[in-house]
Amino acid sequence: MQKIKCAVLGATGVVGQHFLRLLVDHPYFELTSICASDARAGLALGTVKEQVEGGVPKSFHQMIFDPMDVTGLAAKGVRVAFSALPAEVADKMEKEAAQKGICVFSNAGSYRMDEQVPILVPEINHAHLQLVKQQKTPGFIVTNANCTTTGLVMALLPIMPFGIRRIISASYQAISGAGYPGLSALDILGNVIPYIKNEEPKVRREMAKICGTLTGVAIQPTDWEIFAHCIRVQTTIGHLISVHIELERSVTHAEVKQALVEFKSPSVIAGLPTAPIRPIIFNEEIDRPQPRYDVLLGDPERARGMAVAIGRLEVEDRVVRLVTLSNNLVRGAAGGSVLNAELALRQGLLSA
Numbered sequence: 001m002q003k004i005k006c007a008v009l010g011a012t013g014v015v016g017q018h019f020l021r022l023l024v025d026h027p028y029f030e031l032t033s034i035c036a037s038d039a040r041a042g043l044a045l046g047t048v049k050e051q052v053e054g055g056v057p058k059s060f061h062q063m064i065f066d067p068m069d070v071t072g073l074a075a076k077g078v079r080v081a082f083s084a085l086p087a088e089v090a091d092k093m094e095k096e097a098a099q100k101g102i103c104v105f106s107n108a109g110s111y112r113m114d115e116q117v118p119i120l121v122p123e124i125n126h127a128h129l130q131l132v133k134q135q136k137t138p139g140f141i142v143t144n145a146n147c148t149t150t151g152l153v154m155a156l157l158p159i160m161p162f163g164i165r166r167i168i169s170a171s172y173q174a175i176s177g178a179g180y181p182g183l184s185a186l187d188i189l190g191n192v193i194p195y196i197k198n199e200e201p202k203v204r205r206e207m208a209k210i211c212g213t214l215t216g217v218a219i220q221p222t223d224w225e226i227f228a229h230c231i232r233v234q235t236t237i238g239h240l241i242s243v244h245i246e247l248e249r250s251v252t253h254a255e256v257k258q259a260l261v262e263f264k265s266p267s268v269i270a271g272l273p274t275a276p277i278r279p280i281i282f283n284e285e286i287d288r289p290q291p292r293y294d295v296l297l298g299d300p301e302r303a304r305g306m307a308v309a310i311g312r313l314e315v316e317d318r319v320v321r322l323v324t325l326s327n328n329l330v331r332g333a334a335g336g337s338v339l340n341a342e343l344a345l346r347q348g349l350l351s352a
């Protein structure tokens with residue numbers, strides 16, 4: 001199979017560097033271009049400060065940054081762009097890339113609520129990918145959810161068949177969620193900050209869209225009542241979320257546990273390189289999941305960090321309470337986008 005030429009936009013940041021790692025020897029995509037801010041153009045990737053464990057893959061050290069110019073990328077044969085740009089840059093660049101025939105898999109918030117753009121978490125809403133056919137550009141944009149929302153909706157997925165009415169969540173979010181360099185040490189060390197700008201409305205509206213139903217050419221959001229508190233804590237990677245779920249009917253602990261333990265990925269993504277074989281790992285231990293031990297779950301090796309850990313399950317009549325943990329940089333960002341692109345290729349939406 002001929003590999004599809006791809007670019008990473010925002011390759012120096014914490015999400016961008018995870019893209020680089022995930023694209024080493026990828027069976028479908030060949031990394032041919034990297035971009036970041038203007039001052040990087042012409043420099044080698046090996047000059048970049050390493051932001052993530054394992055750093056910038058050695059096999060890419062000699063790559064030279066291209067200017068952030070999508071016309072130039074399209075002329076070089078780039079067909080897929082993995083975007084780790086800040087929203088204010090993504091606003092312009094992602095739309096221009098789609099106009100030049102590039103298919104963009106984005107982590108930025110810019111187009112998530114656009115009616116023709118899916119927020120794709122394929123275990124839940126793979127059918128929403130068809131929305132890209134409504135976009136009036138030669139390429140298209142597919143987005144990831146905000147990193148908190150991803151862990152939350154993954155935990156809800158096995159519980160959805162019981163009928164959800166209301167969700168109340170409190171997320172304890174790692175510092176890396178704010179990108180590099182993130183918060184000042186004086187703000188976060190020895191501290192907990194009970195507010196993250198714009199995060200709570202994002203969780204509410206993105207969750208309703210992701211878990212909504214595609215009817216014809218539009219998504220009907222869910223009518224669940226959703227309340228979210230988003231809190232910054234001084235962990236480095238992994239968003240831990242305490243969730244209270246109210247259902248339409250009574251359930252037993254055994255029923256919910258069985259749904260979580262036996263949950264499998266839909267066949268539509270089975271076998272994709274970045275799809276975890278078991279997307280949900282259920283913990284019996286009373287003190288798990290913990291960011292220190294549980295943010296790199298997922299098999300095979302390429303899917304490490306893609307599985308979501310769930311624990312502290314309590315069930316009482318119509319109420320389910322649990323704690324979920326997901327890797328904000330992998331499942332909630334770069335890994336999620338790569339999986340989305342793999343699915344788009346499998347569904348015939350990408351070509352070399």
Ligand SMILES: NC(=O)c1ccc[n+]([C@@H]2O[C@H](COP(=O)([O-])OP(=O)(O)OC[C@H]3O[C@@H](n4cnc5c(N)ncnc54)[C@H](OP(=O)(O)O)[C@@H]3O)[C@@H](O)[C@H]2O)c1
Pocket residue numbers: 009010011012013014015016035036037038040068083084085086087089107108109145146147176177178179180181328329332333
């Ligand atoms: N961190 C997370 O957990 C997470 C999770 C989900 C989604 N996201 C989203 O993913 C995106 C990237 O997040 P991040 O945490 O990786 O941020 P980051 O560490 O701050 O990285 C931002 C990247 O964008 C580049 N950039 C900045 N200004 C630019 C410009 N004017 N033109 C071109 N490139 C520019 C930076 O390049 P230079 O180094 O050259 O400045 C860097 O490569 C954001 O939209 C964020 O909201 C982040």
